[in-house]
Amino acid sequence: MIAHWPDPDRMIIDHYLASLGLRSMNSRACYRQVLHGFQDVAERHSELGQDVLVAWLRVSAERWAASTLLHRTRIVDRLLDHLLKIEAIDRNPVITLREACNIKQCMPVWRALASRNPEQALAELRQPQPFGSVLGEVIAQHVALMRNRGYKYSSQSARLLRFDQFLQLNPALQEQPVGVMLDHWAAAKSTRNHVAECENLRRVLTKIFRHRDPSIPPRRPDPRPQKEVVKQWRKPHIYSPADVQRMLDVARSYPSPRAPLRPLTIYTMLVLAYCVGLRRGELARLDLADIDLQCGTITVRQTKFFKTRILPLPDSVMAELQAYIKARRLAGAPQEPCSGLFWHEQGRTRRYTPEMITWLLTNVMRRAGLKPLQGRTGPRVHDLRHSMVVNRILEWYKAGINPQDRLPFLATYLGHRDINSTLVYITVTQDLLHLANERFRAVGAPCLNLGWEVGS
Numbered sequence: 001m002i003a004h005w006p007d008p009d010r011m012i013i014d015h016y017l018a019s020l021g022l023r024s025m026n027s028r029a030c031y032r033q034v035l036h037g038f039q040d041v042a043e044r045h046s047e048l049g050q051d052v053l054v055a056w057l058r059v060s061a062e063r064w065a066a067s068t069l070l071h072r073t074r075i076v077d078r079l080l081d082h083l084l085k086i087e088a089i090d091r092n093p094v095i096t097l098r099e100a101c102n103i104k105q106c107m108p109v110w111r112a113l114a115s116r117n118p119e120q121a122l123a124e125l126r127q128p129q130p131f132g133s134v135l136g137e138v139i140a141q142h143v144a145l146m147r148n149r150g151y152k153y154s155s156q157s158a159r160l161l162r163f164d165q166f167l168q169l170n171p172a173l174q175e176q177p178v179g180v181m182l183d184h185w186a187a188a189k190s191t192r193n194h195v196a197e198c199e200n201l202r203r204v205l206t207k208i209f210r211h212r213d214p215s216i217p218p219r220r221p222d223p224r225p226q227k228e229v230v231k232q233w234r235k236p237h238i239y240s241p242a243d244v245q246r247m248l249d250v251a252r253s254y255p256s257p258r259a260p261l262r263p264l265t266i267y268t269m270l271v272l273a274y275c276v277g278l279r280r281g282e283l284a285r286l287d288l289a290d291i292d293l294q295c296g297t298i299t300v301r302q303t304k305f306f307k308t309r310i311l312p313l314p315d316s317v318m319a320e321l322q323a324y325i326k327a328r329r330l331a332g333a334p335q336e337p338c339s340g341l342f343w344h345e346q347g348r349t350r351r352y353t354p355e356m357i358t359w360l361l362t363n364v365m366r367r368a369g370l371k372p373l374q375g376r377t378g379p380r381v382h383d384l385r386h387s388m389v390v391n392r393i394l395e396w397y398k399a400g401i402n403p404q405d406r407l408p409f410l411a412t413y414l415g416h417r418d419i420n421s422t423l424v425y426i427t428v429t430q431d432l433l434h435l436a437n438e439r440f441r442a443v444g445a446p447c448l449n450l451g452w453e454v455g456s
Contacts, residue, residue, distance in 0.1 A: 289337030
């Protein structure tokens with residue numbers, strides 16, 4: 001039977017600290033100081049609520065700087081999650097405030113509580129309820145309909161939700177016609193992306209209302225806003241084989257004294273991202289059972305557009321995977337089929353997240369001198385997928401193979417719905433243009449000469 005917290009003998013915190021397995025003496029001392037200080041404040045109150053959080057922040061502000069205090073609220077967050085999990089408390093006050101404000105993160109709640117006027121800061125933090133405007137019910141029904149049809153409908157739902165929140169923050173518009181609402185929404189921002197989003201929103205709302213009333217005339221879409229958005233897209237960076245080799249060398253020697261398996265993990269991620277064209281989310285979701293060493297295949301499950309595909313891999317890639325799986329086993333990683341292929345020793349899931357994969361591979365690019373040390377400029381992780389497509393077409397040209405005949409297979413390999421999605425990845429480089437011209441000179445030019453002779 002778990003005791004109710006705060007417990008007089010403080011055994012709950014002691015057991016919790018022991019379960020964390022903190023290696024550093026300084027970390028253990030810091031956690032113990034923060035958690036015992038938080039319990040000192042909680043014991044002076046009859047109920048664990050907002051008052052306890054504010055009181056602990058006030059006391060701790062006399063001891064630590066503001067940035068240090070906010071950083072150590074994460075320690076309290078983890079303790080409260082643990083207490084709720086073992087049923088030592090009835091509710092987590094931070095989660096209660098977060099849900100009341102309709103936000104997803106805890107840190108804004110802590111910042112509001114640490115301000116001079118917590119009540120006012122929390123009131124300013126509160127966000128409108130999802131689909132709470134005058135059009136909210138209609139929009140929510142449409143989103144549910146599209147998802148029941150099998151679409152994820154995540155990005156479109158986010159656009160509709162932003163418009164719904166705009167209407168809630170402008171109550172005077174809720175009595176106006178839909179056209180007036182859309183005009184005010186279009187005037188809220190002047191960016192190209194917002195103009196394209198407004199055009200998309202007009203099309204979707206017309207579709208929704210025509211579904212309810214077929215007498216409403218259809219609306220012809222305007223392609224110009226989306227074309228303006230495409231103009232400002234970053235051009236993909238096509239990595240040369242030398243660039244890829246440099247990144248692989250950096251990954252092999254990546255400094256990681258506390259996680260010896262990490263350099264080989266990053267190396268294997270790069271191999272799969274470039275040679276197989278896997279997305280970062282696909283890398284993160286790979287399980288140990290998805291690798292079939294005997295058949296030489298990898299299974300990529302439930303990715304974009306709900307597709308699952310089984311991909312044959314070259315012998316060289318399979319050799320790298322086999323070496324990584326062996327090193328993973330020697331490092332003490334779990335061998336259950338459902339365990340993450342890319343495993344690490346820290347965290348709850350012990351599986352690399354897409355964000356962590358992006359950070360690690362981006363750091364490798366910076367260390368390889370391919371990307372500036374700061375900022376978002378320069379090559380991206382997703383450009384490895386673009387490079388895989390372009391370099392594969394180059395190899396086909398060099399081997400005398402017509403790429404047009406192989407594009408449907410490449411689209412299936414990449415997990416695309418059709419060949420049009422694959423064409424987006426074909427960036428015309430100088431090498432690709434040269435080989436295409438050489439192929440036209442060898443195949444197309446004689447046909448033109450033949451037609452000229454027949455016409456003569």
